[in-house]
Structures are given as C-alpha cells and as structure tokens.
Amino acid sequence: MSQTQNGMAKGNRLAWIDYARGIAIILVLYRHIFEGITRSGVDAAEYQWLENANIIFYSFRMPLFFILSGIFIAKSLAKRDLSGLIRNKFSILLYPYILWSFIQITIQFALSGYVNADRSWADYGYVFLYPRRIDQFWYLYALFNVTVLYIIARERLKMKVGAQLVLGAALYLLSSYVSVRHIDLGFLYDICHYYVFFAIGELVSNWMLDQTKYTIYSSWKLFFVLLPVFVGGQWYFLHANLQHGSTLYVEEYQPVLFAAIALTGCASMLSLSFLLQRYDVLKPLKVAGFHSLYIYVSHVLVASAARMALVKIFGITSVPVLLAICLPLAVVVPILLYRLATRCGAWWLYSLERPVPQKVATIKN
16 A cells, blocks of 8 residues: 555555554453453463463553544544544444443353353343443443543543543542552543543654654664663563562552553654654555454354364464464454455444544545
8 A cells, every 4th residue: 555755644644543553452352362262271381481472562552543543633633523523432342342242242142162252141231330240341342431431521521631640640540549459440440541642642642643753663672672671671670560469450559650651662662663654664564554344243252263263173283373463364364254244334333433434444544
C-alpha cells in the first residue's frame, strides 16, 4: 500500500496507528491462546520461556489500547457532538460486546464437555456486572464506559486534560487498593484502572498527531534511547512477578512502578510503529491493526476450535507448534469472517453502523 511522505495512508488513515493496534492485538492473542493451551491440559512445563513472554507482554498491551483511543478523542468530538459520539461508541463497542459475549457464552454452554470454560446461566448476567468473568470481552465494555465517562466530564463538566489526569490517577490508585484487598468492584474496576491511560492519550494527542514531528518519532535514535529503558522495565516486571508467583504482583502492589513500566512499553511500541510506517514493511501487521476489533471479538472461538482439532484429531501437543498454528489462524480467520459477513450483508454482527467500503478497500490495496 502506497503512502505519502507524511505517513498518511490512502483514505486519510495514519499507518502508525494501525501498526500500533496490530502489535497490541497480536500480544493479546498470544496471551489468550497460550493460556487456552495450558488450561486445556497440555503440558507446558518445559516451555518457561513462553510463559515468560506471556508475562512480559502483559505489562503494556492493554494500556496501549486505551492510550491510542485517548489520542483521537478530541478529533472524534470535532466530528460529532456528545450524544452523537456516545451513540457511535454504543454501536461499535457496547453492541458488539453484548452480542459476541452472548454468542460465546452460548457456544461454550452448548459445548461444555469440550471447552475449557465452565458456563452457567449466571454468566449472562456477568456480561453487565462482572465482565472479567467472560473471558476476553471485558476490554470492549471497559473502553465504552471509560470513553463515555471521559467525554461527559470533558464536555459537560468542562474538565481539562489536567483535571482528567488527576481524576484518573486517583481512580488508578483506588483500583490497586481494592485489588490488594480482594474487593471485587466488577465493571467499575476497569474504569478505575484504565481511565488515566485514556487521559494520557489525550494529553499527548497534539504531539502524536503533529506530522511535522514524525521524522523524530520514526528515528532510530529515539528507538535506541527507549530500548534499554524498555528492556530494564520488562526485566524487572518479569522477575518481580515470578518471584512472587503472580503475573499481577507489580500491577497490584506497585501501581506507580507498573504505570511507569507500562508507559515506557507503550512509548517503545509507538516508536516501533513509526519505524514500520517509515519503511512501509510488515504490512500484514497493519492489516491486523485495522481489523483489530473484528479479530478481538472472535479470536477465542477460532483459536479454541483450532486447538481442539489439533490436539484431539491430529494428536499435536507441542506448545510451540500449537501457538505457531493457532496464532496466525486467530488473526486471519476472523478477518475473513468479517469480510464475508460484510459481503453477505451481515455487517450488523460487528457494529450497528454500516462499514464504509472505501476504508476496507484501502487496507486491501
């Protein structure tokens, strides 16, 4: 796909944002697929390096998604008024969250003897109250809630980004407090935990969207300045969590340090994204980023089906082999399903807003 010198793809899409989302969604898939394999009873004891990678990736991938969303909130409000933007977020976030949560729960219910999940009728209620209990879908619910609350505070309460950051920091520390004391706030926890990252997104938006600075962001100098900080943070995150026997230790008990590690991880991934945009390479990663929502809602179903077939039919129990097969399938198959659905008029499976054909065509060029 050709690009202009300022990094703008055809159709006025910024390539770096799709690269960043592509990186984030691949890391999400890695964690879900790896844990699905280990929970299915496949022995992964000899592959500690894969578990180490799983722990490391956990430190920044979800904050990155919220920061990316926050970067574009001002532009979104410039295009739509408050009520219009809330309707838009309902259509593209809350609606697919509810629909696909019910689809996945129903399938897991029907195939209870074959899948890892142990579902009951109560799980349908958890969709609204305790989304973390419904596998991966909590993120869409959290992003909808954070976005709506943020824009109401911004537009109705006239809270500037500085005040939003203070509010977000207070909520973030509250999320650590309740986690350490095992207080389950349900969906409120994710609002508290990620609001600050959304605010950070708006804080840096003017710099990130200033195309005159793209030569700086896409420089190897910046990348190598960030690299040792990134490596050092990830090394600490890995070893501290392993020492305490929990992937959540740093996040829950050292929230300020976790935030610093997460932000350096996000900065490094953004630097990498600008480099990928600069050289226009790894285009499949950009395609994955463009389709990240559609991959997100169905990848667990695809990966689970592939894993069961590989293990039960073909007798494959090697964790690296299962990952190497299931991960690409969990990217490609959801994209194909989405494109098939849109061609068949079933776009409503993913959004209440009909997709714009030109944007899909742009990514396919």
